[in-house]
Amino acid sequence: MPKVATVSPVTGKPVPPDYLHASDIHFQDTSGRSVLLRGVNFTASAKAPRGQPSQSQEGFWEEAESGKGDWIGAMGLNVEDGSADIHLARLRAWGYNMLRFVFTWEALEHEGPGKYDYAYMDYIVKVLYKCKEWGFRVYMDPHQDVWSRFTGGSGAPLWTIYACGVDPHNIVPTYSALVQCDYPSKESPDPGSLPAMIWSSNYYRAFGHTVWTLFFAGKEFAPKCTIDGKNIQDFLQDHFIDAVGELIKVVAAAGDGELLESCVLGWDSINEPAEGLIGVRDLNQVPKDQPVRLGPVPTPFENMRLAMGEALAVDNYKFTSMGPSKTGQVVLDPQGTRMWISPADDAERGAGRWGWKRGSEWEIGTCIWAQHGVWDPTTRTLLNPAYFHTLPTDASHEVEFVYDFWRQHWMSYASSVRTHHPDAVHFMNTSVFKPLPPLPESFLSGRACSSPHFYDGLTLMTKHWNWFNADALGILRGKYWSIVQGLRVGEAAIRKVIQEQLGVLKEDTRASIGNYPTLMGEIGCPYDQDGRAAYGYADGGKGKGDYSAQLKSWDASMNASDGTNCLNYTLWNYTPTNSHQWGDGWNGEDLSIWSSDDCKGASYKMERSLTESAATLVSTSTSATLQPRQVSPKGIDSGKEITPELLLDGTRAIGAVCRPYPVATVGVPARIDFNISTSVFRLSVTVGPDDSGDGTLIYVPFVHYARDLEWVPVSGAAPKGSELSSRVNSSSNLLDSDSDDPKDPRPESELSLGIEVRTTTGTYSTSGQYLTWKYTIPERPTTYTIEIRRASGALPTHATEEEWSVFSYFGCTVA
Template identity: 35%
Template sequence: MSLPSRQDKGNIGTSHSNFLSPADDPADPPVAHLLRGVNWSSTAKFPSFPPRESSHPTTRKERDELRTYKTGVHTGIGEEEGRFWSEAEEGGRDGWFVGRPIEEDAADLHLTRLKAWGFNTIRYLIPWEALEHAGPGQYDEMYIDYTIRLLRKCKEHGFRVFISPHQDVFSRFMSGSGAPYWVLEAFGINPRNIHQTGAALVHACWDKEGYGGTEGIEAAKDGDEWPDMIWNTNLHRLASRHCFTMFFASDVFAPKCKIDGVPVGQWAQDHYTAAYGHLADRVRDAGGLLDNCVIGWDSMNEPDQGFIGMEVLEDIPESQDFRKGPSPTPIQGFQLGIGWSVSDVAYDDFGSLGHKKKGKVTISPAEGKGVWLTRDEAKDAQRRWGWQWSEEWNFWDENGRGGCPWAGHDVWRPSDGIVLQNGYFNPGHQGSDFINNFWKRQHASYVTRIRKAHPNGIAFINPPIFANPPDLSEQVKSGHMALSAHFYDGLTMLGKRRHRFNADAVGIQRKTKGFLSALKLGPSSIRDGLRDQFGELKSDSSKQDGIAADSAGKREYPTLIGELGTPFDMKKSGLLGLAKGSSQWGDYKEATRAMDDLLNGCDGDNALSYTLWVYEPLNSHSRGDGWNGEDLSLFSYDDCDGDDDLVADNPPDLKTLITLGSRGIQSWCRPYPVEMTGMLGYFSFDMNTTRFELEIEMPSLEGSRLWRGEREKQDISADGEMTSVGFVKIYLPFIHYLGSSTVGKENNRVIGSPQRDGAEWEKGQGKAIVDLEIEEISEGKLVVNGQWGLWTYPMQKTGDRKLTLRIKKWGGV
């Protein structure tokens, strides 16, 4: 029996906790899908450099230099090297983000590799800046044209795509990504002064300016190296807090701040929504991409509440338990924001055992310049971008300086730095539930606009990290919705090493567990704890007081983990995982184990879809993914020796395509059920033994809630015998199940046939085939073609049953 050649013409639906599509035969039950893939990619967050004249590098050094150039304005590139501020002030250029997330002429190669790795889904990153960098309402059609061409490539290779309107800590001008330069100016900020005022730590400024060369902060830094995972602490500094508060809630907390007669937050939201709506219109009008390639649209990536809900401004909020580097209190941030020199700023670190105080530092903004636009700078911004601030937006002193909107709303007093209204942002002030009162309304507006172009598009819900998603209106859900929560193992990410202990971060964040009950000791406990945390995130999709509620009672939506991954520049661990040790490139044993721990958590009865962070072909050992020192890419040309980077670009065989340049492949290139008739109950994979176990819950044709209503189309025999054949399509990677022999007649052995193109695993060494031992198969038959298995079994009119398959590599452990 050959593998089914399904056309996947139907829309992907979201019900009964599954991604579902119609079968080829309308009389057959719908097909459930597991979506697994990657995020495309870290460099999607940055503009590209101007194209170089056509050149053909002849040496490895020249090729590496060209790849570095193609990385573009990564987070370590400043004004001198990459015109970090000035080009953005000019509005960028047409096609500024063309080549993001991936070079068009290399797309076929990379998509072929991803497909060979078993992936079927891409989370496609598109920051707001890429669409509308030239100014309000001015869209980069050249970039959108490029995006449409790349989406067509994804479709040709059989990938499903959902678009991520991507941001991190609001904008790349605070070492994040997302909003264009002009939005920061619209909110009153001078981006050039963000780093020197401590309003954010900007990677591009770290070893160049410090905080204006001040004493104290320079002494507190451990050399000039950009610290691991410090960028996300910018969420708790002035620039990010201010921008998120203005974007989501200026009408409540900054009513004097209007542009063209509209609350500035609403004005910005309208532009954001219109930009992605325009993109959706263009993708629709291109034809043939919606539904069978582009299946949906994520909500804003990892939104933050800014100041909303904050109760005390003189203290570091309790929720800010992760602190690294200088940690100004909110009022210290306001003082620094108008150019004050501020002493007694807490300086912290976060290690294996949690928060560590390292003393106090003084931050002195250079020349006493604040982060807010001066009166003259504000007038220049109005002329340049074509908007008009309201007359009430007049917070400057007699010299045209100051300009803090929060002083202008009497939250604090600049003359002496005193807080005037400590409860201004707290929940008692006109209702400050961020998710329900502010995030929810923004998301509803965005989804409504997207659905004008893409009525069947899945609304992927990406709430704030580990937060419970709210109940949403049926108009927003529209029967097409999925959760897209994110998860990273915090200790592994921060310390870049595996530990012998860990904690249930989701339980702690949600206050369902105390520290002792959340503590996990030992490898087995840690793995069980990760699976529990993924299970908790998955449960959000079926909570009746959340998104599962509807007027008829309850819905169950699927969950896809939109981001998860682990660093590949990990350090070796010693006693209790505390000793740093040394790390060597190419030795990815620790990273492989850490990734296996994570993905094991997604398996089991969680059976989760996910998109890994990240596939970044421009990764290098020297700068990682090009993103604030992170190094999570599954692939790197720097892991190709000598001239092997050329071989990776023109792979002569499957082994080269699949393995060369890959990192930790044994952990993430793993078997899973791709699509199936029936309900996925449980599956697991042991990376060491290659044992794969799968359970399918097979409802009767008569009783299944999945396909009830379709049965009148099916010819069911009177005696209830088999009337049709159910199936599971299983990815069985060569990396784990490659066979060494084509001979064998054992009853419990399955030798696959070569894949259709007949490609060899290793040039001159014969066709690539899978060789399996079946330890258990409850009923039906398994056949294998290439890396794809097909397990078929009967469907019956009556009698629900559980089907079991257990396999491992032939001759394996």
């Protein structure tokens, strides 16, 4: 690695000791070590106000129409009563050092254009101080999914929908988006029946097509749509950028900037934006590269007609293990209802309510694309099927979304970020699987990181770990003549192809913006697989507690981040309010690596109570009032205050997501390998004469390498005679009881590592869950290797059917 600078590449000022450089393929600390940042998205519940998960109609429309919403505590964290500390302590004990901090535009500006929720911003600052206290780096995520909660996702305030000339109450009736709480209809809701992942199809329905085209390219394709003298594109983008800018100012002002760099490393671009209609060649055809075909799949032109109230028969699809499959046609009948707001309703609930004035050329109540000559609603005739394929002002210019439009928006956004946070690292993601465009180095300035997203799409869509998989990235990018060529059969081939896909995404970074770090901004797998069998919801409860399929799918993705990729990542996700019934509380997704419904210990009742803002709990075993133990960041980092219950209770397939990795490397990590069946970890590092640093720091988790990991859930001990019973015979927890009973079963000894270590050179020492490996700096580039294994052999890798309910809480691996 190159020698690190002692001054900021942006400001030219000397850097503090805790500064992280981001000007090469790996992050670097001030001593020159290569740093890996690994952690979670924190938290999915921040997508909606507290108490308003996506399946609930209660207050859904009323609160938003009045500009209200209780966003404080939406993350499921109370910074006053200790619950936030417990969750952060757990994440730190799992070895994580990075958080992607989820917030939404709606949370910042829900009261109306330019009206900011400073109380919510102050709450964010309080949570960030907690994150800093627990030793986390953070990058801030202005999150959205298919635009807004009111269009089946999350992100933008309700008033932005009115700004687009759309009546949000008419979106569901015109099939312009599917909204869980109003599914299949507002009058007869059955939110639990919302098909898995169908929310993502909203990108390709009438509202998604419209809003993303307006947001990124309104000036080109909808010049008649103006508000207060601005084109709708500038109106929307300026409000989004200004709202995030206001939050940055508040964060930067806290403690005279003490949260910046030491905690808040940077700001992500808008999450998973869509192209809308930009670049579509023929509005009469579903684009060949449209990645989601699920449920009714209208063509873009059919979407326009549906949005004007016309009944149509459209193609219908289901997702199978071989991908989307057409099942026939289905009739969609809006019964004359239009997505477009009427002049009277606009005066009452739209422009008149929110305080803007539209331009005289914008005809309210009818399709804006018809107003721009795309089609004729009277004759139902498509007049210009290639309208969005080229610039209306230059038919010779075939548009490309990322380069022509996302890039321009990002440069405006990035300029605002750096105005308020000069040393911010720009984290950047575009549409899923689309690489970044070339970006000016004057904007990057040695402080940038590509943050693409990756999910094992087959497992995510089918909610089943299959015996085959595919090179989805290669298929979408046209690498193969047919889908069959992209198929891979067998677990070894599946693991290999997922690792190769992440390697391509890492190479995208170098090809687009040069030698900057890559961090997988989202990567994860569903827990509600196979009809939620692990929760006991299928086959008479036979598979209750069996997370073996989830462990395999998670391990395949985590293994893909290792190997020669050596990637940074933030897993999707950690949600304190996750439940078996409703998952993460958003569109039926269930990807949180922790759930209170999987807790067995005494303290989970305390945590659940704290999450609901109660401060005390009467123990069912002692009838004593319990208070949170004062676990400290120092105690977690040293390992002295880590208990088995903290590590294991509430986790699902923890063995796959809590894994060893080099936190800071003298030189560069060349290859990382970890076998969860044997608990053997190997790290190869490449060291050269210019490298420096006080040893390579490796996280070695107690979950895999503890000498003893003893804990009995409150609900009962492990079955007698099982391999587990010998190491689950005490009931440690996060709570201190007032009991003086000498028979108190809490362990007297601290957890410690029981490992065997082999190195090709150097010496090592351990402290808590960390191993420091020191070696001499060679005169020429050399590769060194270290191997770590559990001295007593791997933790049990199998269990009988009756043992699963206990077994799963230990993150035990499945061969």
